[in-house]
Amino acid sequence: MRVSSGVAGLDSLVGGGLPAGRLYVLSGPPGSGKTTLSTQFLVNGVRQSEAGLFVSMHESRSDIVEDMSGYEFGFDRAIDTDRLTFVDVFSSEGKRLFRPPGKHRDASSLVNRLTGFIDSNGIERVVVDSTMLLNHFLSDAESNTVQFLTSLKRTDATVVLVSEMTDPSAYADEHYLAHGVVFLHNFLEDGGMQRGIQVLKMRGTAIDTDIHSLSFGDEGLRVGERRGRN
Ligand SMILES: Nc1ncnc2c1ncn2[C@@H]1O[C@H](COP(=O)(O)OP(=O)(O)O)[C@@H](O)[C@H]1O
Numbered sequence: 649m650r651v652s653s654g655v656a657g658l659d660s661l662v663g664g665g666l667p668a669g670r671l672y673v674l675s676g677p678p679g680s681g682k683t684t685l686s687t688q689f690l691v692n693g694v695r696q697s698e699a700g701l702f703v704s705m706h707e708s709r710s711d712i713v714e715d716m717s718g719y720e721f722g723f724d725r726a727i728d729t730d731r732l733t734f735v736d737v738f739s740s741e742g743k744r745l746f747r748p749p750g751k752h753r754d755a756s757s758l759v760n761r762l763t764g765f766i767d768s769n770g771i772e773r774v775v776v777d778s779t780m781l782l783n784h785f786l787s788d789a790e791s792n793t794v795q796f797l798t799s800l801k802r803t804d805a806t807v808v809l810v811s812e813m814t815d816p817s818a819y820a821d822e823h824y825l826a827h828g829v830v831f832l833h834n835f836l837e838d839g840g841m842q843r844g845i846q847v848l849k850m851r852g853t854a855i856d857t858d859i860h861s862l863s864f865g866d867e868g869l870r871v872g873e874r875r876g877r878n
């Protein structure tokens with residue numbers, strides 16, 4: 649089964665959609681469109697009556713609603729339905745749901761709470777934005793991050809994990825562990841900043857790994873023509 653990304657032109661780069669139930673990493677520098685793409689992915693699910701979960705480590709619900717209010721893809725309407733759950737991990741609700749009490753922040757309790765929530769609520773699409781603050785929640789960050797990712801892979805949900813990344817050659821554990829990796833690029837060309845998108849890997853399907861142009865429009869991000877080969 650395939651899941652639509654919700655971004656015009658992206659599904660055709662991955663053979664018609666993302667293989668369902670897998671873990672995808674979305675990487676790119678600040679401002680490259682990671683949060684926008686993630687919300688489009690969740691809204692697409694809500695339109696098909698799928699339950700979604702947005703776990704935010706950076707922005708509050710009202711920040712994201714405001715940031716997405718300039719687009720017509722309808723994040724504000726989606727978030728008002730009971731299909732889409734937004735959890736800001738720093739809010740009191742977020743703490744109650746996901747952050748284990750006490751000092752010892754091991755991965756298993758955080759992960760068990762998150763996967764328990766996904767399973768018991770029949771969540772089909774999950775976004776975790778982003779990995780940057782995982783170190784803040786997990787002691788012994790490296791092995792716990794691996795445990796966190798491995799558990800997310802085992803849920804039935806299709807998961808998009810946002811990974812902040814400024815150096816495109818600095819791969820992290822999540823790039824190796826994920827079933828698929830999508831990169832967003834910002835680069836200077838013809839004196840201006842250009843945006844691009846590139847599918848680096850996607851297990852189980854043929855992919856177009858060329859960089860394609862990426863632009864913001866009324867409906868959010870859309871993928872355009874091929875920019876060049878790597
Ligand atoms: N309509 C638009 N046209 C062009 N750029 C936009 C538009 N709306 C937002 N942006 C830019 O998109 C960026 C925000 O993207 P975002 O998804 O938050 O990126 P990330 O999560 O990767 O940091 C900002 O730099 C913002 O200025």
Ligand SMILES: [Mg+2]
Pocket residue numbers: 682683684777
């Ligand atoms: Mg972001």
